[in-house]
Amino acid sequence: MDEAEASGQVWRDEVRARPTVEQDRDALARLVEVDADPFEVELYERAADPQMLAIDRAQRSKAGQYARHVRRLRECRQRRGVEQ
Numbered sequence: 517m518d519e520a521e522a523s524g525q526v527w528r529d530e531v532r533a534r535p536t537v538e539q540d541r542d543a544l545a546r547l548v549e550v551d552a553d554p555f556e557v558e559l560y561e562r563a564a565d566p567q568m569l570a571i572d573r574a575q576r577s578k579a580g581q582y583a584r585h586v587r588r589l590r591e592c593r594q595r596r597g598v599e600q
Contacts, residue, residue, distance in 0.1 A: 528579040537563050537572040 535543075541563035547556045562568060 524582075528582060531575050531579040532583075536576070537569050 544560035548560050
């Protein structure tokens with residue numbers, strides 16, 4: 517695995533491990549309801565931004581597509597090994 521592949525794998529792992537923007541938005545909404553701290557309000561507004569939601573979904577989709585691609589390659593290689 518070269519450096520680009522390794523950094524890509526790290527990024528994909530981080531994307532899958534972090535909470536979704538929707539989860540962040542919901543947690544921040546609960547905090548804002550309690551005390552409406554200006555910083556928390558700013559974070560909530562950012563998490564509620566439709567563009568942020570779209571970016572998060574696209575990143576998760578890309579990471580998932582790549583994971584499926586790698587899994588299919590492994591399965592194909594395993595089948596070839598069994599067939600030979």
